Amino acid sequence: MNRVPQSLIEELAADLSPVRPMKPGRGIALVGAAALASVVLVALIEGLWRGIATGEASALFFIANGMFGLLGAATALAAIRMASPRVGNHHDGARWALAMAALLPAAAIAVLGLQGGLAEIVHDPYGLGCFLAGAEFGGITFVALIAWLRQGAPVSPPLAGTYAGIAAGALGTFAHGLACPVDTLAHLGSWHVLPVVLGGVIGRIAVPSLVRW
Numbered sequence: 001m002n003r004v005p006q007s008l009i010e011e012l013a014a015d016l017s018p019v020r021p022m023k024p025g026r027g028i029a030l031v032g033a034a035a036l037a038s039v040v041l042v043a044l045i046e047g048l049w050r051g052i053a054t055g056e057a058s059a060l061f062f063i064a065n066g067m068f069g070l071l072g073a074a075t076a077l078a079a080i081r082m083a084s085p086r087v088g089n090h091h092d093g094a095r096w097a098l099a100m101a102a103l104l105p106a107a108a109i110a111v112l113g114l115q116g117g118l119a120e121i122v123h124d125p126y127g128l129g130c131f132l133a134g135a136e137f138g139g140i141t142f143v144a145l146i147a148w149l150r151q152g153a154p155v156s157p158p159l160a161g162t163y164a165g166i167a168a169g170a171l172g173t174f175a176h177g178l179a180c181p182v183d184t185l186a187h188l189g190s191w192h193v194l195p196v197v198l199g200g201v202i203g204r205i206a207v208p209s210l211v212r213w
Contacts (some may be wrong), residue, residue: 003181165203
């Protein structure tokens with residue numbers, strides 16, 4: 001029986017160094033801090049909408065922004081878990097959250113289409129600004145998730161990148177939504193959804209090359 005020389009074992013082990021295990025709790029804390037930083041930035045730069053506390057905000061405002069927050073949390077958790085692949089690592093929560101969030105733009109298209117009000121989306125004077133702001137404020141979460149994924153070994157970088165981008169867009173539009181007083185279905189179901197779509201596309205395209213292992 002051939003034995004591996006002790007000198008060879010020592011040579012192979014010489015360059016090894018202990019690696020800190022990736023615990024999901026650290027990733028959740030990192031993303032939570034990034035999302036909180038986004039909200040703080042929105043409050044400092046734009047100021048939170050007072051209508052939230054005074055009762056001016058409609059039920060749709062809370063439903064839509066709540067959906068964005070839940071979508072961001074679910075997809076961020078999926079991306080965090082994908083950094084440490086394991087048997088039985090499912091992402092059903094993220095898929096259900098995506099299905100839930102898709103109801104908002106679907107409802108906007110259906111209702112406005114039946115009412116002949118689709119032009120309201122195109123002529124929204126605040127739409128482009130909300131779209132850009134939601135995407136920009138999501139950048140903090142996007143950077144945090146990329147940093148986390150780079151420490152791990154996701155089996156499917158394109159899917160991990162998609163979830164990371166969706167999470168960033170959803171949490172960014174959630175943060176900006178706290179400052180936006182426009183709470184119509186046409187506005188929330190289109191311009192506040194677009195940062196999520198953009199984030200998913202950018203994440204799928206850009207992230208795989210950044211997290212290769």
